[in-house]
Amino acid sequence: MDDNLIFAVIGAGNTGQAMAGxxxxxxxxxxxxxRSEWRFKSLRKHSMxxxxxxxxxxKIDLLTTNLNEAVHGANFIIVSTSTTAHIEIAKRLSEILTNDQTILLHPxxxxxxxxxxxxxxENRPDLKITIGEFESSIFTTRVSATGSTVHYYGIKNGVHFSTLPAVDVRKIFQILKIYFLKLRPIRMCSTLL
Structure with a gap:
């Protein structure tokens, strides 16, 4: 396993901070x-x-409001924002992604x-990436009111995961399963593609 993988986590709310930690x-x-600097107020002063x-x-390696800085050279980009932000994030990422990066929507x-x-x-028809999604957040979590502590109330069992293209699910699962022991791969229905 490649321990030199770089992960960019997009969104520093409860789920994003839990994933980053x-x-x-x-x-x-x-x-x-x-996108909001205030999310990092405590994390800039103290370890998570x-x-x-x-x-x-x-100690998170990089806290940033610059999307390009976060994503450049990352192997995995984990999007942990609300679903209402997916369109905006997808448009912004379409300008900066490179071939062979993997996007994971969590959830x-x-x-x-x-x-x-x-x-x-539409924006980058020649871009060769994998897009994956978790059916739910892996964690039951909350960030403290002060933003200094991530409370992990549980790690969910049997969270399903899939990819587009569907044939990549096994390849991505082989990387993730070592670190996410309760993850379960499924293949998306080819009629949706």
């Missing part, structure tokens, strides 16, 4: 992006405290992968 705990380089089911303290489940595929096809 978890990936950092697993030893990866992690860049955390949010992980509590409850996961107990640790992690997806509302057709987000199809939205990303449509926008990327």
């Amino acid at each position: 978890y990936l950092k705990l697993k030893g990866f380089a992690v860049r955390l992006y949010d 405290r992980l509590s409850d089911e996961i107990v640790s303290s992690q 997806g489940r509302t057709g987000g992968a199809l939205i990303f595929k449509k926008i990327l096809r």
Whole structure:
């Protein structure tokens, strides 16, 4: 397994911070992006405290409001925003993605992968990337009111995961399954493609 993978997490709310802290705990380089600087107020002063089911303290490698800075050279881009932001994020990412990057919607489940595929096809038809989505957030989590602690109340069991193109699900799952032990791969229906 390549421990040199770089993850960019888009969105520094509850789910995004939980994902960033978890990936950092697993030893990866992690860049955390949010459009709002206030999300980083505590994290710029202190390491991210992980509590409850996961107990640790992690320093995120990069906190940024510059999307290009977060995504450039990242192997995986995990979009942990509300689904209402998927169109905007897909349009912005379509300007900066490079071949062989992987986008993971965490969570997806509302057709987000199809939205990303449509926008990327319209704006960058020659771009060769994989788009994946988790059916739900892997974590039951909350960030403290002060923004200093991520509370992990649980890690969900059997969260389904799929990709576009569907044939990439096994390849991406082989990378993720070591770190996300409760992830379950499924193939998207080819009629949706």
